[in-house]
Amino acid sequence: NAGVTQTPKFQVLKTGQSMTLQCAQDMNHEYMSWYRQDPGMGLRLIHYSVGAGITDQGEVPNGYNVSRSTTEDFPLRLLSAAPSQTSVYFCASSSPNRQGQGTGELFFGEGSRLTVL
């Protein structure tokens, strides 16, 4: 059971470099989202998607881009990395209920730890 798979698990970047965090899910979930986890701040939503071709901004979207070309994949792009983006990143997926609303029952990947020097 793969569930939600994130790669890479660890990455070190220099300021100004770009990279993509990959996220794939095999549960046919319509909703996918990216969170960042920082000490003392819990998880904060970066971007989310309610289906292929549809994305929207969360609480902290600046410096990040996303796209959703397929149901399975939801990559997160850092265009020009900054030290403030040093964090642990989690991808999550879920399915809506029959009324088309989110249930809050998210399935998380194991996380990607990013350090920007």
Add this chain to the structure above:
Amino acid sequence: GDSVTQMEGPVTLSEEAFLTINCTYTATGYPSLFWYVQYPGEGLQLLLKATKADDKGSNKGFEATYRKETTSFHLEKGSVQVSDSAVYFCALTSGSARQLTFGSGTQLTVLP
């Protein structure tokens, strides 16, 4: 906007002790409430949930009751084990329910 406030950690208990982790919330409408757990080196997992006032969520010996009058959803367990050592997050979803709002997390360490 919506917000979740958790008790400050870290919390250290001896095995078989009683656990309470406080959680209060601010939200418009009628939110659903959740507790997620993060074991070391892993992603978050749903522990329990409650979708309306006075509902009690329970799983693995943990319980939490949705108290609308005090806007609280405190997590409790009668006898903790070493394997319960983890970070616990309170969360809510409301409105269109497309995203969760998380608390800051509480680190629990249980000593043998």
